[in-house]
Structures are given as C-alpha cells and as structure tokens.
Amino acid sequence: MSDVTWTISQIGNGSSGLKSVATRGSHYGSGLSIGTTSARVRTSKTYHEFSCDCTDVALVFGNYYDFDQLNTNKVTVRASIEYPIGSTTRTEVFGPSGSRDIVIEPGGLVESTGTGIRGKKGEGFYVYTCISVQANESYPTGLVVYSSRGEGFADADIVTSGTTTGNGQFVYHPVAIIGRPKQSTPVVLIVGDSIANGAQDNPQDRGFIPLALGNQIPWIRIAKGNESSYGFAGAACRLRMRLAKYCTHSIIHYGTNDFMGKTLSQYQTDLTALLQLLTDYGLKNFVCTIPPRTVSKTDMAPLNAAFGPDGDVMKANNWILSNPRPDLISGIFDTSRVLRNTERPAEWDPDVLGGDGVHPGAVGHTRMAQVIDISKIA
Structure with missing residues (x-):
C-alpha cells in the first residue's frame, strides 16, 4: 500500500469568532498539586507564541484534571500577560464579572474578558497565572515550566510585578489562549x-x-x-x-x-x-x-x-x-x-x-x- x-x-x-490564537493551550493532565497545611499561593510564568494575527486576546482557565475529574475545592486565579516580552507593564486579565480574582468551582471553565491585546503572528509572550487555595486544598497542573524558555514559578503573587524563583515543575496555567483571528x-x-x-x-x-x-x-x-x-x-x-x-x-x-x-x-x-x-x-x-x-x-x-x-x-x-x-x-x-x-x-x-x-x-x-x-x- x-x-x-x-x-x-x-x-x-x-x-x-473566538478561537485559539496561540501555542501551548493545554489540558491539566498532570494531576493535582498536593494540598498543604496552610493556604497556598503560586504564580507560574508560561511562554506562548501567537500563531495568527488576532485581536481580543483572552485566557481560559479550568478546575478539573486528568480524565476529566473534578477538583475537590474551588480555586482563585489572577493573571496578566507580558506582551511584548520585556514590557515593564503587564496587561491585567479580568474575569467575566469584572473582577481580577476569578473564582472557579470544581469542574468549572471560565473565559476571561478580552484584554485589548492585539497579537502578531510569530511573536512570543508570557502569561503570569497566580493560583491560590486554602489550607489542605489542591489545584490541577499541566505544563512544565523551563528556565530555557524564560519560564518559572514563585510561591507568591507576582502577577503585577516580580520574578520567578524556580522552574522544572508542573504548574497551573491557561487551558486556552483565545481571540479573534484577523484572517x-x-x-x-x-x-x-x-x-x-x-x-x-x-x-x-x-x-x-x-x-x-x-x-x-x-x-x-x-x-x-x-x-x-x-x-x-x-x-x-x-x-x-x-x-x-x-x-x-x-x-x-x-x-x-x-x-x-x-x-x-x-x-x-x-x-x-x-x-x-x-x-x-x-x-x-x-x-x-x-x-x-x-x-x-x-x-x-x-x-x-x-x-x-x-x-x-x-x-x-x-x-x-x-x-x-x-x-x-x-x-x-x-x-x-x-x-x-x-x-x-x-x-x-x-x-x-x-x-x-x-x-x-x-x-x-x-x-x-x-x-x-x-x-x-x-
């Protein structure tokens, strides 16, 4: 044959209409981060590239993992986008209710409002995603952050400003980066x-x-x-x-x-x-x-x-x-x-x-x- x-x-x-416009949108296929005895905050910095010219860039987050299992607790997400790379001011991401704090119930999928960012095909950007849970609670993870891509994480809210302190671990991140393709x-x-x-x-x-x-x-x-x-x-x-x-x-x-x-x-x-x-x-x-x-x-x-x-x-x-x-x-x-x-x-x-x-x-x-x-x- x-x-x-x-x-x-x-x-x-x-x-x-609204479609994925970038790379590295990904399911949370790496299980749950194990809960600790105190409230936990972690910010991931993940690298992505626009794969088309687009407008109305927005982020999508979820609270489920692996074979579509629901997390056992709600999570709170804050996020920003660094574009162009090197920009000293990060673009805020707002939830559908207008809040910077996006609360996601177990099994939920939440689409942010448009950020106003206009992406250009082939250009890279970073997404800063801060996940927070209460004591003994957990959150789903997926991508691995690598310093070779300028990625990392910090056990603090560095969405607005600040730098990562570690890398090489599974992190929480957007499941999709969406917008309106120009063509x-x-x-x-x-x-x-x-x-x-x-x-x-x-x-x-x-x-x-x-x-x-x-x-x-x-x-x-x-x-x-x-x-x-x-x-x-x-x-x-x-x-x-x-x-x-x-x-x-x-x-x-x-x-x-x-x-x-x-x-x-x-x-x-x-x-x-x-x-x-x-x-x-x-x-x-x-x-x-x-x-x-x-x-x-x-x-x-x-x-x-x-x-x-x-x-x-x-x-x-x-x-x-x-x-x-x-x-x-x-x-x-x-x-x-x-x-x-x-x-x-x-x-x-x-x-x-x-x-x-x-x-x-x-x-x-x-x-x-x-x-x-x-x-x-x-």
Whole structure:
C-alpha cells in the first residue's frame, strides 16, 4: 500500500469568532498539586507564541484534571500577560464579572474578558497565572515550566510585578489562549495518548504535533497519558470537549493503549465513535497511524500478538491508510512508518526510541513531526 501523507495546507481554513490564537493551550493532565497545611499561593510564568494575527486576546482557565475529574475545592486565579516580552507593564486579565480574582468551582471553565491585546503572528509572550487555595486544598497542573524558555514559578503573587524563583515543575496555567483571528486560519485540537502529549520528547511537554505546527497554527492539547480511543468518551472527555469550540480541526494519535486487550474490530468501532464525536463538534479530523510497542528498549519482541508482524496493529494501520470513513477523516499522517525498523517493521528503529518500548524519544518525535508537512500553508 502506498504511503498517505497529508499536509496541513490540505486541512482547510478556520471559521470566524473566538478561537485559539496561540501555542501551548493545554489540558491539566498532570494531576493535582498536593494540598498543604496552610493556604497556598503560586504564580507560574508560561511562554506562548501567537500563531495568527488576532485581536481580543483572552485566557481560559479550568478546575478539573486528568480524565476529566473534578477538583475537590474551588480555586482563585489572577493573571496578566507580558506582551511584548520585556514590557515593564503587564496587561491585567479580568474575569467575566469584572473582577481580577476569578473564582472557579470544581469542574468549572471560565473565559476571561478580552484584554485589548492585539497579537502578531510569530511573536512570543508570557502569561503570569497566580493560583491560590486554602489550607489542605489542591489545584490541577499541566505544563512544565523551563528556565530555557524564560519560564518559572514563585510561591507568591507576582502577577503585577516580580520574578520567578524556580522552574522544572508542573504548574497551573491557561487551558486556552483565545481571540479573534484577523484572517481565517485552521486551529488544531490535539487528541490522543502520552505520545501525543509529548512523553519522552525534549522538552517533555512538547511532542511531535506541536513541533510540526510550530507557531504557524494555533493549537490546544487535550491528550492524556494512558488514554485509548475507547477511553475518550462519556464522562472521561466531557470537560475537555468544551475546548473544541475554539478549534476547527483535530489531529488524533491513539492505538498503543487500545491494543492492550482490545481486538481490531473493537478498535475500528471505538475509533469511528471518537471520530463521530469530534465531527459532531464541527471538527475536521486527521488520524495518525499506530507505532510499535515492544517489551522494552532492549528487548524488541512485540509486547503482545497484536503488535506482531501480522498482528492487529499492522492491520489497523492498513485500515487507517485506506481512509475507510472519508466523511469522518479528512486525512492521515503515517507517523508510524518513520518509527519502524525497515527490515523488521514490528520493531522500533533503535534510533528513535525513548527510555522504554512504548514511547519515541526526541529523535522519534522529530521524525513524526516531519511527516506533518506545513510548508505549503498559504
């Protein structure tokens, strides 16, 4: 069967209205920060880039985590935006009621009012987000802050002024950065498993899809480690799917967890149901093929029969590449092809592996990103 590799230029144009306009909008997929015996305040500084020219820039925050579990307590959020970078005055962010303090109940999703910022495509900015909870309470976390990106955190309210004191930890942050694109543009919802979430890439919260999109296409990631296509359903995705309204397209990477007990026919049914869900939300869907899965990094034996040379995973990839549902699938990215040993396709190319037999490392993520060609975007 011939390779089927689509370019982002074939995805199409976005729609008008409030959409994601920047990079690194992300689900809180890293659990809860453990509560302490005293009230807790922490400010994160996260780096983002505008992926289109836009106006009415606003922030979206939530109070849920992992597989759409509600936090057990409300949280209070204050935020500001440093744009352009180096500006000594940070732009205040106000909640829908006009307050600087945005109180979010468990499970809540709150969209700020517009900040008046006009973003320019390709330019970076920082978001300062202060989260505060009472004694013995917790808050959700997602992105990792890295000093190499100028990011960090401080156990104080430094939203208006002040500097970070630490980095390298999971933090609270916006789940989406939205606004009004000046021109029609695609906006990608990243749906998938730990590989889609950037596991074992460098930095670990990047991943092949953000690497491919760069600062050319806005995106929001709702991928979660250990998730499968059948797991992304019902209550497990009800809160994350609220972010679909800020997107026009999806890129999907599932399968490695599906075949830990499911059959090919079950996978086909489950992926079709997922595609129908995303289509019902108005998204055009692009599907990635399924990578190998071996016992370990050094033992290249397939983890189970499904991942073997004639197993269900290979059959599933052929099924995906045939585009069995063009009404639900706008295109396919054959990302698995660049990860496999050319002589023994059920095994990994050793050069691409991370620290186990499940995830590609940075080289693998880079190869996968190259399959998603955005060079032809107008």
